[in-house]
Amino acid sequence: xxxxxxxxSTLSVQEGDSAVIKCTYSDxxxxxxxxxxxxxxxxxxxxxxxxxxxxxxKDQRIAVTLNKTAKHFSLHITETQPEDSAVYFCAASRxxxxxxxxxxxxxxxxxxx
Amino acid sequence: GxxxxxxxxxxxxxxxxxVKIECRSLDFxxxxxxxxxxxxxxSLMLMATSNEGSKATYEQGVEKDKFLINHASLTLSxxxxxxxxxxxxxxxxxxxTxxxxxxxxxxxxxxxx
Numbered sequence: 720x721x722x723x724x725x726x727x728s729t730l731s732v733q734e735g736d737s738a739v740i741k742c743t744y745s746d747x748x749x750x751x752x753x754x755x756x757x758x759x760x761x762x763x764x765x766x767x768x769x770x771x772x773x774x775x776x777k778d779q780r781i782a783v784t785l786n787k788t789a790k791h792f793s794l795h796i797t798e799t800q801p802e803d804s805a806v807y808f809c810a811a812s813r814x815x816x817x818x819x820x821x822x823x824x825x826x827x828x829x830x831x832x
Numbered sequence: 833g834x835x836x837x838x839x840x841x842x843x844x845x846x847x848x849x850x851v852k853i854e855c856r857s858l859d860f861x862x863x864x865x866x867x868x869x870x871x872x873x874x875s876l877m878l879m880a881t882s883n884e885g886s887k888a889t890y891e892q893g894v895e896k897d898k899f900l901i902n903h904a905s906l907t908l909s910x911x912x913x914x915x916x917x918x919x920x921x922x923x924x925x926x927x928x929t930x931x932x933x934x935x936x937x938x939x940x941x942x943x944x945x
Contacts, residue, residue, distance in 0.1 A: 720892065753933070762925060762936040763876065808875060812934075819866055820927065820934055822876045 721746040723811050725823030733831050738796045740826045742809035745790070751814030752785060752792045756805045757825075763808060767794070770814075799830045834860050836928050838937025845916055845944055853911045853940045855926035860935075861906035862928035867899075870923040870939075882909055906930070916944045 722745040732738050744752075750771040755763035769776045769783045769792065776783050780799075785792040796803055809823040835858040845851050855865060864883050868876040880896075882888040882903035890896045900912040909928075913920055925939040 760923070760939070760941065762938050765933070768933070814933070819878055819881050821878065822868075824875045 721749075721811070721819075721821045723809060723821050723823040725809050725826060727826060728824065729827045729829070731829045731831060732799050734799060734801060736799055738794075738799050738803070738828055738830075740794045740807055740809065740828075741791065742793070742811075742823045743789075743791050744811040744821075746811065746813070746821075747790065748813050749790075749811040751812045752783070753810050753812075753820070754781075754783060754794050755808045755810065755822075757808060758805050766807075796828075799828075801830050801832050804828055804830045834928075834932065834935040836862070836926060836935045836937040838926055838940060840940060841938060842941045843943070845942070847917055847944055848915055850912055850914045851916055851942060853913075853924055853926075853942075855909050855911075855928070855937045857907045857928050857930065857935070860928075861930050862909065862935075863906065863930040864928065865901075865903055865909035866927040866929075866934075867901060867909075867911050868925050868927065870925065876925065879911075913942065916942070918944045920944050 725742045753768035756766050757763045780797045782795040807826045810820045812820045837856045867879045870876045879894045880888045880890045882901045884906045888901040903909040921944045926937040927934045
């Protein structure tokens with residue numbers, strides 16, 4: 720079945736440094752790749768997404784890159800701040816078909832002041 | 833924006849009883865509803881996919897007789913955990929498509945005692 724792998728499981732960075740989280744997916748028909756931030760006991764919050772027709776997307780301090788050939792996508796957070804500390808999930812879907820969204824295992828990011 | 837209202841937010845029930853969780857799309861028609869379960873410090877695991885008016889499709893390993901899903905209208909989907917046991921204690925969250933992307937409910941923390 721479809722699978723999304725995510726690394727690392729935990730990431731600790733100093734405030735101001737960059738953080739990178741990487742994911743790979745197995746379903747070659749996937750064409751939509753969102754990233755979510757989840758705080759304890761809350762719903763996932765969409766922070767950025769990318770579709771398969773582009774290789775990179777940026778929104779202020781957050782960027783996502785996609786390599787369709789390698790079935791690999793990454794989240795980059797620059798100039799990290801303590802409030803960036805949370806659990807981040809990548810996901811993949813064939814979104815055009817209202818297809819199920821499969822999540823990666825999550826990365827716990829800690830930004831040290 | 834699109835809103836999915838999920839109730840209850842927290843429920844404590846006795847072992848052997850049933851619990852119903854409700855997700856309602858407030859300002860759009862949810863053609864597809866996904867139900868996820870999230871254990872502490874783990875990812876969101878897809879349990880089932882339901883389309884309005886048809887039977888739900890369950891993921892491998894999910895007992896369809898235990899987790900009853902009803903999607904009788906384009907704005908309401910319910911998940912009933914039947915004969916709940918302590919191992920069913922988890923965070924349950926729904927996600928709807930039909931507007932733009934995936935809209936998540938606020939989640940239900942189920943504790944079975």
